[in-house]
Amino acid sequence: MTPHTTTQPGALRRIVQRVRTDDHCLCSEEHELGVHALAVPLRxxxxxxxxxxxxxxxxxxxxxxxxxxxxxxxxxxxxxELRPLL
Incomplete structure (x- = not known):
């Protein structure tokens, strides 16, 4: 955890909903100071x-x-490109 980590349940629910809508997730210094992380689903x-x-x-x-x-x-x-392999 960092000072930027989302820990409030309501805020976390809103983030999860936004990720579902946006189909990606961008976090800035939430899991480690000094890094941005961007993720997309693999289906x-x-x-x-x-x-x-x-x-x-x-x-x-x-x-x-x-x-x-x-x-x-x-x-x-x-x-x-990975989808057919999964």
Whole structure:
């Protein structure tokens, strides 16, 4: 946990709902100070989420929004390519 970790149940529920809607998750320094983490779901051929694919970058590099813009299309493409294998 860090000072940025979401610990309130209501706030966590709102984040989970937003992740479901957005189909990705971006966290900034929530699990480790100094890093942004971006994740997308990995779904099998039936569409069930079975895992996640993520990238972690230094918070000293791009802003969270810049990391999202740069990495989200790449992660989504990789997840789509992996789908037939899952």
């Amino acid at each position: 099998n051929a039936r569409g069930a989420t079975i895992a996640a694919l993520n990238a972690v970058v230094s918070a000293q590099r791009p802003s969270p929004l810049a990391a999202l813009r740069a990495l989200l299309p790449l992660l989504q493409e990789a997840a789509a």
